[in-house]
Amino acid sequence: MKSVIAENLTKTYRNGEVKALAGLSLDVEEGTVLAVLGPNGAGKTTLVRILATLLTPDTGSASVGGIDVVKNPDAVRQIIGLSGQYAALDETLTGWDNLTMFGRLYHLSGSASKKRAEELLERFSLTEAAKRPIRTYSGGMRRRLDLAASLIIKPKVLFLDEPTTGLDPRGRQEMWGVIDELVKGGVTLLLTTQYLEEADHLADDIAVIDHGTVIARGTSDVLKSQVGGERLELVVESHNLSAAVALVKSALSVDPTVDDGMRRITVPVSESSAALVKVLRLLDEAKIHPLDIALKRPSLDDVFISLTGHVAEEAVVEVAKKGRK
Amino acid sequence: MIQTIGDCLVITKRQLLQLIRVPEVIIFATIQPAMFVLLFRYVFGGAISSGVQGGYVQLLMPGIFVQTVAFTLAGTAVGLAEDMQKGLIDRFRSLPIARSAVVIGRTIGDSTQNIVTLVVMALVGFAVGWRPSSGFFKVFLAFLFLLAFGFSMSWIGVLIGLSVREARVAQNLVFISVFPLTFLSNAFAPTTGMPRVLQYFAEWNPVSTMVAACRQLFGTPNHFGATANSWPSQNPLWMSLLYMALIVGIFLPLSVRKYKNASSK
Ligand SMILES: Nc1ncnc2c1ncn2[C@@H]1O[C@H](COP(=O)(O)OP(=O)(O)O)[C@@H](O)[C@H]1O
Numbered sequence: 001m002k003s004v005i006a007e008n009l010t011k012t013y014r015n016g017e018v019k020a021l022a023g024l025s026l027d028v029e030e031g032t033v034l035a036v037l038g039p040n041g042a043g044k045t046t047l048v049r050i051l052a053t054l055l056t057p058d059t060g061s062a063s064v065g066g067i068d069v070v071k072n073p074d075a076v077r078q079i080i081g082l083s084g085q086y087a088a089l090d091e092t093l094t095g096w097d098n099l100t101m102f103g104r105l106y107h108l109s110g111s112a113s114k115k116r117a118e119e120l121l122e123r124f125s126l127t128e129a130a131k132r133p134i135r136t137y138s139g140g141m142r143r144r145l146d147l148a149a150s151l152i153i154k155p156k157v158l159f160l161d162e163p164t165t166g167l168d169p170r171g172r173q174e175m176w177g178v179i180d181e182l183v184k185g186g187v188t189l190l191l192t193t194q195y196l197e198e199a200d201h202l203a204d205d206i207a208v209i210d211h212g213t214v215i216a217r218g219t220s221d222v223l224k225s226q227v228g229g230e231r232l233e234l235v236v237e238s239h240n241l242s243a244a245v246a247l248v249k250s251a252l253s254v255d256p257t258v259d260d261g262m263r264r265i266t267v268p269v270s271e272s273s274a275a276l277v278k279v280l281r282l283l284d285e286a287k288i289h290p291l292d293i294a295l296k297r298p299s300l301d302d303v304f305i306s307l308t309g310h311v312a313e314e315a316v317v318e319v320a321k322k323g324r325k
Numbered sequence: 326m327i328q329t330i331g332d333c334l335v336i337t338k339r340q341l342l343q344l345i346r347v348p349e350v351i352i353f354a355t356i357q358p359a360m361f362v363l364l365f366r367y368v369f370g371g372a373i374s375s376g377v378q379g380g381y382v383q384l385l386m387p388g389i390f391v392q393t394v395a396f397t398l399a400g401t402a403v404g405l406a407e408d409m410q411k412g413l414i415d416r417f418r419s420l421p422i423a424r425s426a427v428v429i430g431r432t433i434g435d436s437t438q439n440i441v442t443l444v445v446m447a448l449v450g451f452a453v454g455w456r457p458s459s460g461f462f463k464v465f466l467a468f469l470f471l472l473a474f475g476f477s478m479s480w481i482g483v484l485i486g487l488s489v490r491e492a493r494v495a496q497n498l499v500f501i502s503v504f505p506l507t508f509l510s511n512a513f514a515p516t517t518g519m520p521r522v523l524q525y526f527a528e529w530n531p532v533s534t535m536v537a538a539c540r541q542l543f544g545t546p547n548h549f550g551a552t553a554n555s556w557p558s559q560n561p562l563w564m565s566l567l568y569m570a571l572i573v574g575i576f577l578p579l580s581v582r583k584y585k586n587a588s589s590k
């Protein structure tokens with residue numbers, strides 16, 4: 001059974017000036033995870049807001065758990081959990097206050113909402129911070145509490161809008177762990193992300209969207225094979241370049257691409273870490289010291305270039321912005 | 326229905342919890358009017374001849390009470406604008422609760438906050454010579470009246486808070502609109518000193534009718550009003566009730582509709 005169905009959704013803002021969704025269709029099988037992957041401005045948040053009944057589409061239809069989101073939003077709200085792009089919590093209250101408040105608003109009794117708050121705090125490793133105001137929390141803690149708040153009634157369908165954007169690597173790892181747990185519990189999950197790696201890690205299925213429509217749909221393996229999988233990149237001093245090229249070629253029996261100016265050798269690899277070890281060992285034996293050696297995973301940009309022939313422009317801008325902060 | 330009332334109370338409780346977690350807010354919300362009492366009492370008190378027994382402070386206190394509850398709308402507007410900005414309103418809207426619960430809970434919460442503020446101000450007033458002479462029952466009634474006015478003003482705040490993009494805008498909007506309203510009235514000085522046009526405005530101003538009504542309930546003659554002998558100045562209690570009903574009647578449905586369509590961006 002399909003838990004989420006979106007059919008031909010369109011949505012424009014500012015009286016039609018901005019087209020956020022342009023006939024978007026997708027579905028999520030019950031008990032599975034779909035990652036909606038797209039650059040900034042692709043329409044991810046708009047899609048999530050429509051599915052979570054916060055916004056009505058201009059045309060098209062959508063249902064969650066078999067219930068139409070436009071015709072019967074109240075019933076949809078009973079079965080969904082939503083954690084938006086930015087943590088939506090009362091900053092002045094403590095984690096405990098927030099969770100018990102949301103529990104009461106889901107119409108749990110006083111004692112049931114306390115019990116649920118305790119469980120969730122424990123599960124998300126926030127028990128220690130429970131009595132501190134949210135404004136003292138780190139970004140990762142906020143996101144976890146925000147997620148906890150969306151799980152109060154054990155939703156049938158969960159929406160997570162960019163759950164790790166803005167988190168540091170450690171926060172991201174923790175968030176992934178938490179989401180993995182949830183998925184094992186069998187929730188139906190639709191999450192959005194700008195990172196192919198994240199979609200790959202968390203989701204069964206990926207829908208790539210751009211300018212408000214789905215441009216590719218499939219498992220991460222399918223998408224990656226379209227992009228070309230992982231690559232090994234190696235930079236050496238110029239007098240070692242030809243020797244290194246020969247060495248890589250014999251070790252992996254593939255023709256590497258060579259960038260003479262950058263003295264960089266690039267080669268697609270399948271068993272990536274084994275290949276890395278092998279090349280490193282051979283280099284060492286030949287007394288060639290690499291200036292840089294790394295495994296490169298295909299990024300959202302690679303996916304975009306291969307699917308659309310253009311880079312995910314706004315994503316690039318976004319990354320640049322983050323770098324400046 | 327019962328569930329909706331319960332939801333409202335959860336939101337109200339949230340606000341009262343905020344006051345406990347960040348007591349600075351209510352402390353400043355109280356210090357400001359208390360300071361006004363002292364400043365007006367000692368700076369203008371000597372200059373403005375009140376013509377009532379017990380001096381200027383008798384006329385001043387009702388004025389400051391009304392000004393303070395009129396500003397309830399600021400707290401409501403800023404609080405809601407912040408909730409919008411932070412995406413909390415979105416979360417509330419994704420919950421299975423009545424459309425009206427969040428905004429009703431908020432206006433009740435802000436009105437409850439007024440109780441604390443009014444009590445503190447009354448004590449400060451008492452300390453500097455304010456002596457209502459009408460007896461306990463009427464004084465109590467006056468305070469209920471003030472709370473009701475605060476509640477109705479709060480609904481204007483809801484609409485402002487949900488309409489602006491940023492909390493700071495709400496703050497400024499409220500100040501430039503409410504301050505003139507409270508000063509173009511009989512709250513602090515006789516309206517007879519104003520230009521003719523403003524006198525009429527002051528007389529019909531809801532702040533004036535509220536102040537006049539409170540003076541009546543506190544047993545103080547309203548020496549600062551009634552230049553044109555208009556109906557509002559003759560019947561301030563009724564006029565004030567009418568104003569409150571009008572404000573709530575207009576702004577409550579507008580606010581609930583706005584809330585329904587509110588989005589965080
Ligand atoms: N409230 C709004 N008013 C005007 N334009 C908007 C609004 N919300 C989103 N947009 C525009 O719609 C497009 C899609 O936005 P969004 O759904 O937020 O994308 P994403 O979440 O993928 O970054 C963007 O071009 C964005 O600027």
Ligand SMILES: [Mg+2]
Nearest residue numbers: 044045046085
């Ligand atoms: Mg977004």
